[in-house]
Amino acid sequence: MKILLKIYIIMMVSVGFAQSGDFLMPDKAFQPYAKVNHQAQIEAGVVLGKSIYLYEDKLSVSIVDSKDVSILQTISPESLAHDGDMVFFNSADFLLTLKKASGVTGLKDVVVKITYQGCSEEGLCYEPSEKSYSLVVDSSKLGVGDSSEAFPATRNASNEEKSQTDSIADTIKSGNVFIILLTFFGFGLLLAMTPCVFPMIPIISGLIISQGKGLTTKKAFALSLTYVLAMAVAYTIAGVLAGLFGANLQAALQTPWVVYGFSFVFVALAFSMFGFYELKLPDRFVTKISSTGGNSSGYVGVAIMGFLSALIVGPCVAAPLAGALVYIGQTGDAFLGGMALFSMSIGMGVPLIVVGVSAGKFMPRPGEWMTMVTAIFGVMMLGVAIWMLEKIVDSSITMILYSVLGIGFALFLGVFEKKGHFLQHSVAMILFIYSVSLFIAFLAGSTSMTKPLAFLNAQTLASSTQTRVEAKDAEFAVVKSIAELDALLEENKGKKIMLDFSADWCAACKELEEITFADATVKAKMNEFVLIRADVTENGDDEKALSKKYGVFGPPAILFFDKDLNVRKAKTIIGFTPPEEFLTHLNNL
Amino acid sequence: MIKKIILIATFMSSILLAEMNWIPDLEDAYDVAEKENKIVMVMLSQEGCPGCEYMTDVVLKDDDVAKIFNRNFIAVYLDIHEDQVPLELKHFGTPTFYFLKADETILDVTRGTKNELDFLDKLENVKTLK
Numbered sequence: 219m220k221i222l223l224k225i226y227i228i229m230m231v232s233v234g235f236a237q238s239g240d241f242l243m244p245d246k247a248f249q250p251y252a253k254v255n256h257q258a259q260i261e262a263g264v265v266l267g268k269s270i271y272l273y274e275d276k277l278s279v280s281i282v283d284s285k286d287v288s289i290l291q292t293i294s295p296e297s298l299a300h301d302g303d304m305v306f307f308n309s310a311d312f313l314l315t316l317k318k319a320s321g322v323t324g325l326k327d328v329v330v331k332i333t334y335q336g337c338s339e340e341g342l343c344y345e346p347s348e349k350s351y352s353l354v355v356d357s358s359k360l361g362v363g364d365s366s367e368a369f370p371a372t373r374n375a376s377n378e379e380k381s382q383t384d385s386i387a388d389t390i391k392s393g394n395v396f397i398i399l400l401t402f403f404g405f406g407l408l409l410a411m412t413p414c415v416f417p418m419i420p421i422i423s424g425l426i427i428s429q430g431k432g433l434t435t436k437k438a439f440a441l442s443l444t445y446v447l448a449m450a451v452a453y454t455i456a457g458v459l460a461g462l463f464g465a466n467l468q469a470a471l472q473t474p475w476v477v478y479g480f481s482f483v484f485v486a487l488a489f490s491m492f493g494f495y496e497l498k499l500p501d502r503f504v505t506k507i508s509s510t511g512g513n514s515s516g517y518v519g520v521a522i523m524g525f526l527s528a529l530i531v532g533p534c535v536a537a538p539l540a541g542a543l544v545y546i547g548q549t550g551d552a553f554l555g556g557m558a559l560f561s562m563s564i565g566m567g568v569p570l571i572v573v574g575v576s577a578g579k580f581m582p583r584p585g586e587w588m589t590m591v592t593a594i595f596g597v598m599m600l601g602v603a604i605w606m607l608e609k610i611v612d613s614s615i616t617m618i619l620y621s622v623l624g625i626g627f628a629l630f631l632g633v634f635e636k637k638g639h640f641l642q643h644s645v646a647m648i649l650f651i652y653s654v655s656l657f658i659a660f661l662a663g664s665t666s667m668t669k670p671l672a673f674l675n676a677q678t679l680a681s682s683t684q685t686r687v688e689a690k691d692a693e694f695a696v697v698k699s700i701a702e703l704d705a706l707l708e709e710n711k712g713k714k715i716m717l718d719f720s721a722d723w724c725a726a727c728k729e730l731e732e733i734t735f736a737d738a739t740v741k742a743k744m745n746e747f748v749l750i751r752a753d754v755t756e757n758g759d760d761e762k763a764l765s766k767k768y769g770v771f772g773p774p775a776i777l778f779f780d781k782d783l784n785v786r787k788a789k790t791i792i793g794f795t796p797p798e799e800f801l802t803h804l805n806n807l
Numbered sequence: 808m809i810k811k812i813i814l815i816a817t818f819m820s821s822i823l824l825a826e827m828n829w830i831p832d833l834e835d836a837y838d839v840a841e842k843e844n845k846i847v848m849v850m851l852s853q854e855g856c857p858g859c860e861y862m863t864d865v866v867l868k869d870d871d872v873a874k875i876f877n878r879n880f881i882a883v884y885l886d887i888h889e890d891q892v893p894l895e896l897k898h899f900g901t902p903t904f905y906f907l908k909a910d911e912t913i914l915d916v917t918r919g920t921k922n923e924l925d926f927l928d929k930l931e932n933v934k935t936l937k
Contacts, residue, residue, distance in 0.1 A: 241919055244899050341920030342900040343856035769922025
């Protein structure tokens with residue numbers, strides 16, 4: 219008997235707390251919606267209750283019976299990793315752009331179906347649900363499209379909860395397909411003007427034309443076009459492959475060291491552009507491939523040459539091309555990858571066609587401006603490297619990096635020098651001023667890229683500096699295991715102790731930190747406590763044991779200890795609590 | 808001496824038996840509960856429910872929980888999508904635990920996860936309702 223009693227007493231002394239058991243009813247936990255906006259797009263999604271999250275792979279928004287009206291493009295929300303699953307917190311919002319079948323006119327009935335399944339962080343998983351909405355869409359506002367040709371779903375950074383995403387990166391990330399294709403086309407054009415490709419154009423053009431017998435403009439055009447298209451096929455295949463492999467790497471791209479790796483790749487590519495070293499295929503391959511191309515004749519020969527030229531890949535082209543492929547890999551979208559690379563190769567091929575047709579009349583002369591083009595590429599590479607870091611690094615750090623890059627490039631453009639073209643000077647000066655303002659913003663603690671000097675606004679001056687200064691005050695001692703925690707508890711026995719279970723992937727934890735813990739009065743009150751944070755981000759064995767011991771199923775959870783190091787079960791807080799409520803709670807301890 | 812031996816024997820056997828026994832069929836469970844004068848606990852669960860896994864793999868595997876449980880309760884595990892769940896056992900999420908007498912009257916219901924200590928409290932409370 220005594221042994222059993224002892225065991226039971228030990229258990230009583232060890233900690234636990236009451237789960238509230240009050241869960242949101244499904245209709246409060248999930249509030250789906252669907253409506254049509256003025257551009258005849260459908261805005262649909264699910265608004266989520268406190269501590270509620272939806273599984274990404276169980277969420278779908280679709281149109282039922284899409285004969286007349288169907289989906290052209292879906293912009294999906296950004297998901298977060300949570301316990302090994304990709305989920306949405308707070309809300310999941312979709313934007314559907316529609317298209318109609320040809321011959322469809324007038325107002326059309328559209329039924330939107332939303333299916334979803336989610337759980338509460340407090341330990342309950344709801345059953346899968348679905349909701350359908352009957353909407354009316356004005357088909358005169360829609361474009362016509364073959365229902366088999368839907369653009370692939372793209373990601374929208376609307377639920378970004380880490381750092382402020384500036385609108386420039388948003389445009390790139392939001393995947394407005396047309397803009398991306400246009401950008402790659404321009405990219406291709408620029409590539410054609412790099413120092414290694416450009417002088418080759420008349421030569422290649424000459425070679426192409428010498429393949430055909432008889433020389434009409436039409437024939438020259440046809441030959442050049444064949445070359446360019448064949449080259450495009452090679453690059454497109456590369457683009458598709460990049461997209462396919464990228465899709466598998468999506469999850470890996472969440473991990474910090476992978477992002478650092480890719481960022482480093484871009485920096486290395488940039489330095490290649492700046493001339494520190496060269497990137498190219500070994501000469502053996504280059505000569506082998508060129509000789510293979512030279513043997514055939516006519517259109518076939520030209521096509522082969524075109525295809526192989528993509529493989530030869532001169533030193534200047536290698537770097538930006540690799541960069542483009544990595545970027546495509548990041549989007550994980552094979553179709554987009556193929557199309558983007560196709561646009562790029564067309565861009566590269568345009569000068570060639572122009573030369574081929576004009577017999578050399580329209581070509582601008584090579585010159586120093588070509589080094590400028592290479593330099594621009596190098597700067598772009600560095601810009602992309604910094605942009606990739608934004609996912610995992612504090613936005614103030616990326617801001618200072620952009621600032622340094624901008625200042626460096628402005629200096630390179632000769633912002634303070636007397637010589638140089640007027641246009642170059644203006645661009646350099648504007649860039650310089652903007653970069654300097656970013657620098658100042660960094661020093662002032664602002665993190666906005668689009669409004670770096672907003673802190674100068676008189677109304678925000680007082681409060682923002684105040685919260686900035688006080689944001690430094692709420693210091694938590696971080697623990698990750700029972701041993702570490704026990705040590706800290708022993709050290710601080712007799713004092714008021716607050717233990718906060720938190721994790722990087724926990725949205726409500728971020729809210730607590732940024733809203734509740736940042737509040738001035740709350741912070742002042744918190745100074746009366748010994749603040750300990752249990753960081754369960756990694757969820758390894760230590761963290762799991764720690765969570766289990768205190769009965770924490772999922773963060774956030776805030777526990778309070780009394781003078782004898784017992785947990786005051788009734789005072790435990792689960793989930794996000796706004797500042798006023800939290801303050802009242804602290805005052806009532 | 809005899810008393811000590813009996814005490815040790817029961818102690819050891821209760822430790823050895825500290826594993827949850829799940830009965831697959833609800834009807835069978837009622838029969839067993841009738842015979843052994845125990846309470847039926849129905850755990851409603853579904854796939855992709857981390858809270859359910861926490862309860863079955865952590866809390867219900869706890870020795871103390873299992874011991875009290877096996878002495879007073881019968882456990883039935885039902886998947887709300889795969890199995891037939893009686894209409895009376897209303898649920899909007901999982902895990903949901905229903906405690907019933909052998910004559911199928913509902914004694915208590917609890918939703919969501921509980922740690923070992925709180926689950927034990929629950930079992931103690933429900934035990935008294937018998």
